Amino acid sequence: MAFENLVRDLKNGLGMVRVKAATELGKLKDKRAENALIEALRDENLAVRNNAAFALGEIGSQGAVPHLVLLLRDPEERVRKSAVKALGMIGSGEAVPALVRSLDEDASSIVRRSAIRSLGQIGGSKALQAVELFVSGPDAMLAEMARKAVDNIRKR
Numbered sequence: 001m002a003f004e005n006l007v008r009d010l011k012n013g014l015g016m017v018r019v020k021a022a023t024e025l026g027k028l029k030d031k032r033a034e035n036a037l038i039e040a041l042r043d044e045n046l047a048v049r050n051n052a053a054f055a056l057g058e059i060g061s062q063g064a065v066p067h068l069v070l071l072l073r074d075p076e077e078r079v080r081k082s083a084v085k086a087l088g089m090i091g092s093g094e095a096v097p098a099l100v101r102s103l104d105e106d107a108s109s110i111v112r113r114s115a116i117r118s119l120g121q122i123g124g125s126k127a128l129q130a131v132e133l134f135v136s137g138p139d140a141m142l143a144e145m146a147r148k149a150v151d152n153i154r155k156r
Contacts, residue, residue, distance in 0.1 A: 003028065007036045010052075019047045026055025034061045041067050046076045053079065057086025065090060069098040077108045084111055088118025096122060100130040113145055120149025128153045 006028070009021035022040055025033040033055070040052035041064075053071055056064040064086070071083035084102055087095040096119065103115040116134060119127040131153065134146035 003030055003032065007033065010036050010040055010048075015045050015048070018043065018045060019051050022048055022051035022055050026051070026058035029059050031059060031061070034059060034063055037061070038064055038067050041071055046074075046079055049074065049076070049079045050082045053082040053086045057082075057089035060090055062090060062092055065092045065094050069095060072098055072102050072106075077111060080106065080108065080111045081114050084114040084118050088114070088121040091122050093122060093124055093126075096124060096126050096130075100126070103130060103134070109139065109142065113142055116142060116145045116149050120145075120152040123153045123156050 003025075006021045006025050009017050010025065013021060018040070022037060025037060037052045037056050037059070038061075040048050043049050043052065049071065053068060056068060068083045068087050068090075072080055074080050074083070080102070084099065087099060099115045099119050099122070103112055103119065106112055106115070116131055119131050128150065131146050131149045134142055135150060137143050137146070
């Protein structure tokens, strides 16, 4: 499907059409989709928000980082998880403080695990410091992911 048609569908289509358009725009990795996908982060449909967030990560949209950070407060766990993953894919150090907050404060273990992974992808001393705190925590899966993230950060 042509880029222009996907953007049109993302903005004006019915629910599942918007969801699919967001997904396809991410697969194209075309930076021209950035603004339309950022707008879609405020869509009423949680699947559209979810797919738009992930698509921005696939594109590597640095300009989307502040918008994705705001999405970390979305009421839907899946949307927060996609925003966290996208921030890791983009790899901007600007996202580290927000990811650390998600790691510390989000009630969802899925979001917290994704935050560990994203911090490991981004790296840096602040990410390392935050992740190290979870290496010997009570959540075995989170601790294992934290160990892997620490290894990833230290290998850089």
